[in-house]
């Protein structure tokens with residue numbers, strides 16, 4: 754199933770509640786929440802209180818992408834705040850398996866993300882323990898960047914491996930996803946698409962989400 758996860762990084766933060774209600778009404782499947790610590794990535798964004806506030810305004814799953822060092826120190830707070838999916842970076846810490854176990858022990862779905870320069874082989878050992886894999890198609894830190902084409906080969910390789918193992922892992926892609934390139938990303942095998950500037954930079958959220966879904970479905974693997 755194709756899912757669209759608008760990234761609130763490109764929303765109007767002064768009207769965040771309204772923006773999230775608007776994407777829910779417009780057909781979004783997840784709310785993608787980009788958490789940045791100014792250390793793992795060169796930007797600072799939001800923490801657990803904002804996630805708790807969002808939990809009050811939407812029933813959509815909160816897909817929380819932790820672009821932070823030492824994620825284990827913060828996972829319990831984000832879980833308590835109402836995150837549904839918690840994704841950590843393969844590159845962020847020495848104890849990836851411990852992070853995944855911690856997320857699952859809190860009753861949440863666990864994801865692992867890889868940066869553009871990280872090979873898919875970095876996920877070989879952990880793949881069976883995941884609910885979601887997130888392939889970064891930009892270097893994390895900022896919205897509005899261009900899609901890095903080498904992500905396509907990584908998505909295809911992960912799709913093959915997920916299918917070969919018979920797993921139900923969602924394969925999410927994040928960065929530079931637009932209505933005019935989503936078809937080839939879907940053809941490579943992604944099924945969850947983060948789109949920040951494409952959705953929030955458009956005048957009509959419903960039309961943009963519909964176009965993203967239509968174009969993805971036209972080519973989905």
Ligand SMILES: O=C(CO)[C@@H](O)[C@H](O)COP(=O)(O)O
Pocket residue numbers: 760762763785787818891892893894895896897898927928929930947948949950951
């Ligand atoms: O995690 C990130 C950036 O680090 C993303 O979620 C971006 O926010 C996506 O924005 P667009 O590339 O779709 O504008």
